[in-house]
Amino acid sequence: MNVLSIRNLSKSFGQQQIIKNLNMSVPEGSVFGFIGQNGAGKTTTMKMVLGLLQPDQGEILVCNEPVRFGQTKTNQYIGYLPDVPEFYNYMTAMQYLTLCGEIVGLPKESISQKGKKLLSLVGLDGIEKRVGGYSRGMKQRLGIAQAIMERPKLLILDEPFNGLDKRGAQDVCELFVELKEKGTTILLAAHNVMEMEWLCDTVCEMDAGQLEVVYEK
Numbered sequence: 001m002n003v004l005s006i007r008n009l010s011k012s013f014g015q016q017q018i019i020k021n022l023n024m025s026v027p028e029g030s031v032f033g034f035i036g037q038n039g040a041g042k043t044t045t046m047k048m049v050l051g052l053l054q055p056d057q058g059e060i061l062v063c064n065e066p067v068r069f070g071q072t073k074t075n076q077y078i079g080y081l082p083d084v085p086e087f088y089n090y091m092t093a094m095q096y097l098t099l100c101g102e103i104v105g106l107p108k109e110s111i112s113q114k115g116k117k118l119l120s121l122v123g124l125d126g127i128e129k130r131v132g133g134y135s136r137g138m139k140q141r142l143g144i145a146q147a148i149m150e151r152p153k154l155l156i157l158d159e160p161f162n163g164l165d166k167r168g169a170q171d172v173c174e175l176f177v178e179l180k181e182k183g184t185t186i187l188l189a190a191h192n193v194m195e196m197e198w199l200c201d202t203v204c205e206m207d208a209g210q211l212e213v214v215y216e217k
Contacts, residue, residue: 001028001064003077003154003185004049009058011044011209018044019209022058026154026187031180033196034189035214036206042189043083045206046156049187050080063153079152079184083159085143089132093124093142096131100146118145121178123171136163144172148179155179157188173199 004026011019018041026032034042047053049060054069061067062074087096094115101111119125122141131142140163147155160176161169176186176199190196196203196215203215 002026002061003028003063004032004187005059005061006045006049007059007061009045009048009060010056011041011048011053012056017209019048019055022209022211024204024211026185027201028153028185029180029183030201031176031186031188031199033200033203034187034206034211035191035196035203036189037191040206041209042206043158046080046158046187046189049156050075050078077153079147079150079155081140081143081147081155081157081160083162085139085146087131087139087142089130091131092128093119093131093145096142097145097149100149104150106150114149118149121145121175137165137168140164141168141172144175148184151182151184153183153185155184155186157186159190160188161190 002025006022006024009019009022010017022045036042044053048055049062049067051067051069051071051074059066063077065074067074097115097118098111101115116125122145124138124141131139140160144160160172164172180186200215201217202213204211205214
């Protein structure tokens with residue numbers, strides 16, 4: 001089964017066409033990577049998958065359900081890490097994950113246990129300082145923890161290696177492999193194929209809103 005299917009998708013902003021007749025599919029349990037420069041259409045595509053932007057034409061299916069602009073039904077299957085995640089700087093990481101768990105309606109008795117497990121998973125366990133004092137890489141890790149809190153079927157990651165040093169990027173890649181092995185399908189965007197060639201099943205370059213396969217296992 002394809003967790004994500006995109007058919008004949010197009011999107012323009014004014015006279016500039018960002019996405020042109022895009023077709024792609026992401027099979028269950030796979031990792032699909034976009035590469036491409038800023039403005040190539042990677043983030044625009046992701047926002048349409050999330051229902052945050054309205055396509056000019058085309059169809060998007062998540063877990064065989066159509067994505068509707070301005071509606072969030074299909075987002076029950078999705079975890080999302082934006083390029084620049086934002087947090088309440090006065091909170092600790094555990095307080096932030098507790099808030100996220102309450103917002104999505106997780107049982108209170110499980111939030112603490114799940115939060116501790118997630119912080120350990122992303123390498124933030126035992127850190128008590130407030131998020132405002134975190135480095136960019138630490139914020140990326142916290143954003144990943146938030147994105148996987150509900151065990152999404154599809155995890156969408158926009159530049160997840162931003163702010164990470166070489167070791168941090170390696171740790172995050174290993175985390176993504178572990179998530180894949182547990183059944184999470186991953187769609188991620190980055191600038192450099194070297195960050196993804198051993199992680200992804202398929203890597204495509206996006207240029208002028210169209211895709212070209214550059215790597216495939």
